[in-house]
Amino acid sequence: xxxxxxxxxxxxxxxxxxxxxxxxxxxxxxxxxxxxxxxxxxxxxxxxxxxxxxxxxxxxxxxxxxxxxxxxxxxxxxxxxxxxxxxxxxxxxxxxxxxxxxxxxxxxxxxxxxxxxxxxxxxxxxxxxxxxxxxxxxxxxxxxxxxxxxxx
Amino acid sequence: xxxxxxxxxxxxxxxxxxxxxxxxxxxxxxxxxxxxxxxxxxxxxxxxxxxxxxxxxxxxxxxxxxxxxxxxxxxxxxxxxxxxxxxxxxxxxxxxxxxxxxxxxxxxxxxxxxxxxxxxxxxxxxxxxxxxxxxxxxxxxxxxxxxxxxxxxxxxxxxxxxxxxxxxxxxxxxxxxxxxxxxxxxxxxxxxxxxxxxxxxxxxxxxxxxxxxxxxxxxxxxxxxxxxxxxxxxxxxxxxxxxxxxxxxxxxxxxxxxxxxxxxxxxxxxxxxxxxxxxxxxxxxxxxxxxxxxxxxxxxxxxxxxxxxxxxxxxxxxxxxxxxxxxxxxxxxxxxxxxxxxxxxxxxxxxxxxxxxxxxxxxxxxxxxxxxxxxxxxxxxxxxxxxxxxxxxx
Numbered sequence: 001x002x003x004x005x006x007x008x009x010x011x012x013x014x015x016x017x018x019x020x021x022x023x024x025x026x027x028x029x030x031x032x033x034x035x036x037x038x039x040x041x042x043x044x045x046x047x048x049x050x051x052x053x054x055x056x057x058x059x060x061x062x063x064x065x066x067x068x069x070x071x072x073x074x075x076x077x078x079x080x081x082x083x084x085x086x087x088x089x090x091x092x093x094x095x096x097x098x099x100x101x102x103x104x105x106x107x108x109x110x111x112x113x114x115x116x117x118x119x120x121x122x123x124x125x126x127x128x129x130x131x132x133x134x135x136x137x138x139x140x141x142x143x144x145x146x147x148x149x150x151x152x
Numbered sequence: 153x154x155x156x157x158x159x160x161x162x163x164x165x166x167x168x169x170x171x172x173x174x175x176x177x178x179x180x181x182x183x184x185x186x187x188x189x190x191x192x193x194x195x196x197x198x199x200x201x202x203x204x205x206x207x208x209x210x211x212x213x214x215x216x217x218x219x220x221x222x223x224x225x226x227x228x229x230x231x232x233x234x235x236x237x238x239x240x241x242x243x244x245x246x247x248x249x250x251x252x253x254x255x256x257x258x259x260x261x262x263x264x265x266x267x268x269x270x271x272x273x274x275x276x277x278x279x280x281x282x283x284x285x286x287x288x289x290x291x292x293x294x295x296x297x298x299x300x301x302x303x304x305x306x307x308x309x310x311x312x313x314x315x316x317x318x319x320x321x322x323x324x325x326x327x328x329x330x331x332x333x334x335x336x337x338x339x340x341x342x343x344x345x346x347x348x349x350x351x352x353x354x355x356x357x358x359x360x361x362x363x364x365x366x367x368x369x370x371x372x373x374x375x376x377x378x379x380x381x382x383x384x385x386x387x388x389x390x391x392x393x394x395x396x397x398x399x400x401x402x403x404x405x406x407x408x409x410x411x412x413x414x415x416x417x418x419x420x421x422x423x424x425x426x427x428x429x430x431x432x433x434x435x436x437x438x439x440x441x442x443x444x445x446x447x448x449x450x451x452x453x454x455x456x457x458x459x460x461x462x463x464x465x466x467x468x469x470x471x472x473x474x475x476x477x478x479x480x481x482x483x484x485x486x487x488x489x490x491x492x493x494x495x496x497x498x499x500x501x502x503x504x505x506x507x508x509x510x511x512x513x514x515x516x517x518x519x520x521x522x523x524x525x526x527x528x529x530x531x532x533x534x535x536x537x538x539x540x541x542x543x544x545x546x
Contacts, residue, residue, distance in 0.1 A: 025332070027362050031339040074328065076492040077482075105332045108324060128335040 002047040014043035015138040022054045023072040039134040051078035073104040122150040168205035192292030215264030233260035248285045270299040325490045333370040376504040388515040395422035413444045415453035424539035435512040438505040443473035466535040477526040
């Protein structure tokens with residue numbers, strides 16, 4: 001896991017205080033950090049290169065709760081859906097209040113439908129990630145906190 | 153007149169045949185009808201049901217010498233498929249009770265050589281003044297070639313449906329896996345542009361380097377895909393292949409990788425197989441390069457390519473390595489297109505190699521077996537058709 005801390009203010013000042021990103025593509029992770037940094041909307045990002053790594057982190061008692069998880073679907077080993085199944089079946093309560101957003105290249109409408117079947121998943125973003133997406137995720141998070149409807 | 157001349161000879165024919173001929177009157181027309189349009193005629197005495205006359209054509213169709221069987225229903229009852237006999241009997245009863253109900257069904261007979269003869273069997277009950285069926289006239293048409301064509305058309309359709317399905321899945325995963333690097337390149341170019349605008353050419357250079365790397369990976373993937381596509385939907389056209397020569401050529405072609413990784417490779421002697429040279433070449437190369445690639449950093453690859461026992465007529469081959477191994481659940485997934493078990497920084501790959509191998513194996517009539525222990529190594533096994541002596545026709 002790579003933690004990127006942005007020190008331009010106290011965490012609470014950010015619309016998305018802490019965000020986890022689960023994606024196997026190395027260059028993409030580097031790019032996400034730059035894109036997210038430019039938006040100034042995210043306080044801290046935790047980057048995981050595999051779903052197994054992310055799951056192990058969240059299962060540990062020392063895990064810090066996150067506000068948003070950006071989750072890729074197609075990854076070597078455990079897929080994004082495997083991760084969601086594990087999280088759901090193990091009732092990882094750390095996720096209470098966390099919003100999961102799928103971030104994927106998948107063009108398969110079945111993937112989108114499947115993503116929508118998980119209560120935890122609130123939005124579905126097609127790659128490439130753009131700065132505008134972070135604003136959108138921040139609105140989704142806001143909507144969830146206020147009990148308002150979300151895209152998924 | 154011809155019929156006059158024949159009438160002088162003693163008529164030894166079956167009474168039912170004579171009676172039937174009177175029905176048709178003109179003998180020439182009768183014979184033309186028998187031979188030209190029908191593959192068998194039967195005429196049944198329903199008042200004496202043990203008597204049923206069957207034409208020569210009827211027996212010839214079933215590979216039985218005409219005249220060698222009695223003119224009785226018992227003569228053919230063992231040759232018709234029991235299920236079809238049930239249908240025919242049911243229709244017979246219905247037709248006798250009601251002339252409107254057709255006696256018409258396709259039934260299977262067993263030919264003397266054991267093969268199946270498909271026959272369309274139609275019949276008409278001939279009734280007396282009271283409407284009681286007293287005779288039955290039946291006609292056979294051989295529809296075996298039709299049935300065979302139908303079966304092969306069905307198989308063809310199934311195959312084409314499977315190919316379509318496969319093509320769709322292929323197009324889907326291909327578009328996904330090519331879009332992925334395209335996205336990355338787009339983001340990298342965007343970053344390069346931003347870096348230039350903010351006066352940071354060194355950062356722009358870094359982004360462009362990464363774009364180049366990504367582009368190269370994408371190019372390799374397209375090449376692998378093309379190779380894979382050459383396999384799809386193609387009927388195998390196998391030829392004799394000298395596996396020993398092929399094996400040493402494969403190892404020569406990757407000599408640089410072998411040297412660099414300090415891999416120790418042993419190869420058994422195999423001999424000749426029946427196969428497609430370029431496919432076997434690429435498959436073996438994929439196996440060996442995988443064995444070299446999927447290694448813990450501090451270990452020298454040890455690869456044994458050995459001849460093992462196989463079903464009769466087949467040559468068993470195993471490729472055993474001392475690499476990182478594959479978990480049980482992943483041992484099935486690895487043969488799916490674009491499955492990668494490792495993140496690119498750990499082990500690079502296009503996700504096409506083993507899918508290709510599985511296709512080659514299948515086109516040579518083999519599965520690929522996998523035995524593996526994590527951290528200890530993997531053994532892939534296939535078998536290929538052994539080259540046999542050409543059959544002599546003399």
